[in-house]
Amino acid sequence: xxxxxxxxxLTVAGLAASAAAAGTLDEVKARGKMNCGVTTGVPGxxxxxxxxxxxxxxxxxxxxxxxxxxxxxxxxxFVPTTGKTRFTALASGEIDMxxxxxxxxxxxxxxxxxxxxxxxxxxGQGFMVPKDLGVSSATELDGATVCIQTGTTTELNLADxxxxxxxxxxxxxxxxxxxxVQQYNAGACDVYTTDASALAAQRANFEDPSAHxxxxxxxSKEPLGPLVRHGDNEWGDIVRWTLNAMITAEELGVTSVNxxxxxxxxxxxxxxxxxxxxxxxxxxLGLSATWAKDALAVAGNYGEVFEKNIGENTPIGLARxxxxxxxxxxxxxxxxxx
Amino acid sequence: xSDTHAQTVAFVRDTEIPPAPPPASEAGAVKWMRENLxxxxxxxxxxxxxxxLIARFVWFAFPWFYNGVWDAASxxxxxxxxxxxxxxxxxxxxxxxxxxxxxFKYPADGYWRPTxxxxxxxxxxxxxxxxxxxxxxxxxxxxLYPFIGFWLIWGGSLWVPLVxxxxxxVTAMIFRLVEGLEFGPRQILAGIVxxxxxxxxxxxxxxxxxxLWFISxxxxxxGLVAGLAALIFKVLxVFTFVMFIPMGIFVxxxxxxxxxxxxxxxxxxxxxxxxxxxxYLLGPISGALNSVIPIELQAVPSxxxxxxxxCLILGTVCVSLSIPLxxxxxxxxxxxxxxxxxxxxxxxxxxxxxxxxxxxFVANVMLAYFLPPQSNFDLILRVIIMITMFSSAxxxxxxxxxxxxxxxxxFEAADSLGLNYTQAVRLIILPQALKxxxxxxxxxxxxxxxxxxxxxxxxMFDIVGMIxxxxxxxxxxxxxxxxxxxxxxLVFFVVCYSISQYSQWLERQLQTGHR
Numbered sequence: 001x002x003x004x005x006x007x008x009x010l011t012v013a014g015l016a017a018s019a020a021a022a023g024t025l026d027e028v029k030a031r032g033k034m035n036c037g038v039t040t041g042v043p044g045x046x047x048x049x050x051x052x053x054x055x056x057x058x059x060x061x062x063x064x065x066x067x068x069x070x071x072x073x074x075x076x077x078f079v080p081t082t083g084k085t086r087f088t089a090l091a092s093g094e095i096d097m098x099x100x101x102x103x104x105x106x107x108x109x110x111x112x113x114x115x116x117x118x119x120x121x122x123x124g125q126g127f128m129v130p131k132d133l134g135v136s137s138a139t140e141l142d143g144a145t146v147c148i149q150t151g152t153t154t155e156l157n158l159a160d161x162x163x164x165x166x167x168x169x170x171x172x173x174x175x176x177x178x179x180x181v182q183q184y185n186a187g188a189c190d191v192y193t194t195d196a197s198a199l200a201a202q203r204a205n206f207e208d209p210s211a212h213x214x215x216x217x218x219x220s221k222e223p224l225g226p227l228v229r230h231g232d233n234e235w236g237d238i239v240r241w242t243l244n245a246m247i248t249a250e251e252l253g254v255t256s257v258n259x260x261x262x263x264x265x266x267x268x269x270x271x272x273x274x275x276x277x278x279x280x281x282x283x284x285l286g287l288s289a290t291w292a293k294d295a296l297a298v299a300g301n302y303g304e305v306f307e308k309n310i311g312e313n314t315p316i317g318l319a320r321x322x323x324x325x326x327x328x329x330x331x332x333x334x335x336x337x338x
Numbered sequence: 339x340s341d342t343h344a345q346t347v348a349f350v351r352d353t354e355i356p357p358a359p360p361p362a363s364e365a366g367a368v369k370w371m372r373e374n375l376x377x378x379x380x381x382x383x384x385x386x387x388x389x390x391l392i393a394r395f396v397w398f399a400f401p402w403f404y405n406g407v408w409d410a411a412s413x414x415x416x417x418x419x420x421x422x423x424x425x426x427x428x429x430x431x432x433x434x435x436x437x438x439x440x441x442f443k444y445p446a447d448g449y450w451r452p453t454x455x456x457x458x459x460x461x462x463x464x465x466x467x468x469x470x471x472x473x474x475x476x477x478x479x480x481x482l483y484p485f486i487g488f489w490l491i492w493g494g495s496l497w498v499p500l501v502x503x504x505x506x507x508v509t510a511m512i513f514r515l516v517e518g519l520e521f522g523p524r525q526i527l528a529g530i531v532x533x534x535x536x537x538x539x540x541x542x543x544x545x546x547x548x549x550l551w552f553i554s555x556x557x558x559x560x561g562l563v564a565g566l567a568a569l570i571f572k573v574l575x576v577f578t579f580v581m582f583i584p585m586g587i588f589v590x591x592x593x594x595x596x597x598x599x600x601x602x603x604x605x606x607x608x609x610x611x612x613x614x615x616x617x618y619l620l621g622p623i624s625g626a627l628n629s630v631i632p633i634e635l636q637a638v639p640s641x642x643x644x645x646x647x648x649c650l651i652l653g654t655v656c657v658s659l660s661i662p663l664x665x666x667x668x669x670x671x672x673x674x675x676x677x678x679x680x681x682x683x684x685x686x687x688x689x690x691x692x693x694x695x696x697x698x699f700v701a702n703v704m705l706a707y708f709l710p711p712q713s714n715f716d717l718i719l720r721v722i723i724m725i726t727m728f729s730s731a732x733x734x735x736x737x738x739x740x741x742x743x744x745x746x747x748x749f750e751a752a753d754s755l756g757l758n759y760t761q762a763v764r765l766i767i768l769p770q771a772l773k774x775x776x777x778x779x780x781x782x783x784x785x786x787x788x789x790x791x792x793x794x795x796x797x798m799f800d801i802v803g804m805i806x807x808x809x810x811x812x813x814x815x816x817x818x819x820x821x822x823x824x825x826x827x828l829v830f831f832v833v834c835y836s837i838s839q840y841s842q843w844l845e846r847q848l849q850t851g852h853r
Contacts, residue, residue, distance in 0.1 A: 040811070041810070041811025041812060043812060047811055048442045048812070050814070079641075079797075080799070082795065085702065178819065201816070205817060207417060315412075315414065
């Protein structure tokens with residue numbers, strides 16, 4: 001009893017020692033590390049390798065922001081979050097930004113009070129079925145059992161799609177992607193639905209990929225991107241323009257190979273502004289003049305990061321598709337650096 | 339009259355017939371099978387069915403184990419090696435062995451530390467588990483183990499656990515000293531301690547009320563639930579604002595009054611001493627000592643703990659904390675004093691009425707809202723507190739069952755011997771009640787140990803979290819399933835089965851023939 005009181009008193013004392021809230025940028029600089037929320041693991045997007053070092057497409061965004069702010073791409077504390085804990089972790093200030101395959105939706109942006117700072121991957125929900133099923137379109141799936149991950153937007157999209165097409169289905173709710181694949185391969189469900197990128201990645205690693213088809217219908221828009229809290233626009237700007245810097249660098253042909261050469265000065269004024277040899281874009285963000293160069297030095301531009309982590313030469317094997325530069329018919333487009 | 343004589347018959351047996359072997363159907367394996375497997379048509383059907391199922395299982399499982407690949411860098415390489423055959427891909431266990439045991443962030447050159455801590459833990463547990471066969475003096479090592487274990491696993495300066503240990507020893511000495519005081523000095527001490535404790539409590543309550551007000555403001559935006567929560571916090575805050583001075587005076591006065599009896603003064607003084615030592619002296623003293631004689635291991639933050647190590651840490655710490663806490667709660671629930679009884683009943687019933695996973699979510703997510711943004715209340719500590727509370731409520735009910743099973747005569751006998759409450763409980767009641775409760779306690783302990791894997795849902799990487807997250811979702815081992823889960827099942831089985839065997843042995847040891 002007394003002990004409880006004592007512990008309670010300690011807790012209250014802990015509560016009382018609240019710190020004055022400063023801007024996120026100052027906090028990160030003072031801490032010397034940026035806390036970045038990632039998944040507990042999505043192949044190609046965020047996963048610790050055999051040495052325990054985080055790798056992946058989303059991880060690269062975290063590292064680029066950390067390099068832009070602190071000059072060191074390893075000055076990141078990766079905080080793994082689940083689909084259920086990610087938003088509270090960001091809202092409570094446990095993490096400074098979230099780069100976790102999170103779909104930009106109205107309610108998350110407005111009601112949950114987050115600021116999406118751009119899109120680093122345009123995804124959409126698809127369906128995978130065994131070839132034996134003889135189905136060639138999602139509209140033929142009447143009465144099918146569907147494996148679906150709970151707590152995600154895919155679950156809601158599925159209900160919307162089937163309702164609007166007036167067909168019935170039976171959901172098989174599942175917690176993780178690995179479980180879903182196991183169930184699907186064991187025949188517990190006829191259809192597996194999730195983001196098309198994940199479907200492709202999972203299928204590429206099946207024992208016999210050719211026995212499964214991904215149906216042509218993409219039933220939702222899933223723009224995935226990094227996000228920050230409402231209320232600190234300076235910090236939001238830094239995350240937004242770091243991502244834009246990676247995209248612009250690809251557009252302008254700045255790669256990790258020619259970065260130093262370009263940074264010495266070039267004939268293209270936008271490259272000069274981006275890499276800090278002309279103008280003072282870094283100063284406007286409250287960062288050093290070479291912020292974008294530091295960010296690009298970690299893993300290269302958007303295209304390089306894509307190819308290294310999820311591109312066609314990796315086991316994930318995703319084509320650029322919608323995620324090609326706008327100049328190549330994709331949606332990846334950055335406002336100008338001016 | 340018979341004409342039969344010895345001389346008239348051709349043969350008379352003059353020795354005993356040597357015993358014939360039993361018929362083939364009544365001996366050996368055949369008999370055993372007939373009695374146990376084919377004793378009737380129903381059992382025969384069941385046997386045949388079982389043999390069929392076992393054979394089917396072996397037919398599938400044996401090649402899977404036998405063809406298992408132990409050396410490959412990824413699941414694709416594994417499949418290439420198997421080349422279409424059925425086979426397990428045990429290479430994942432080799433590749434991610436360290437991660438499964440220690441989590442993926444524990445520094446690789448420090449793996450010897452948790453390993454050593456584990457071996458020492460077994461050594462430290464021996465004197466407690468086999469107290470009849472080992473000298474009691476070995477218990478000193480058991481008492482020291484928490485400090486050694488903490489230092490090995492978390493690292494940092496050796497002086498921190500040493501200073502904490504010193505603080506506990508000094509507190510115990512103060513406790514003894516105050517206990518032996520004459521009435522006069524004790525009354526003076528009670529006055530001083532009463533004023534300090536009253537003022538301190540009032541101050542803390544005031545701070546708490548301010549904090550509650552702050553929380554109520556921060557949650558007030560939003561829907562009905564948030565509004566309701568804000569209202570509750572506001573009411574609590576106002577209540578605390580009104581009460582903090584009276585509460586302080588009341589507690590201070592109560593402590594002063596208790597000078598006659600002495601117990602409360604002693605406890606409060608000891609608590610004061612240890613609080614002051616830990617809050618104000620721990621940092622400077624251990625820092626100073628460390629700068630003079632630096633003995634340091636690389637510090638590892640809590641969030642870097644993972645793998646089976648995390649399950650073992652949570653399991654051992656929570657079980658060993660929740661048994662004493664459970665005893666206290668069970669005794670408190672039997673108490674005649676309404677306040678103590680009420681607190682214990684409310685605690686037990688509340689905790690038992692809430693799922694563990696809810697408590698874990700509160701520990702992980704909700705506390706982050708209530709704590710100020712930069713405060714970093716250690717996550718493992720939060721989880722340990724929650725799991726300990728949870729299991730101590732269950733253990734309290736198990737022990738209450740043991741207490742209820744004791745005949746009333748035992749209590750009365752203790753009273754008639756002139757033993758006071760503490761002596762009666764320690765010498766007569768608890769030894770018997772605990773003996774009855776052993777199966778129940780072990781049941782809770784085993785369950786609790788397995789429940790530690792629930793922390794994987796709050797994104798801590800215990801062994802199941804490691805499997806579900808970084809291993810199954812890595813590009814190399816994407817969607818690997820049976821191999822890793824079988825491994826997890828195996829390591830849990832080893833520990834849980836050992837605990838169960840030990841408890842059965844202990845029951846036999848304590849058997850005194852009442853049953």
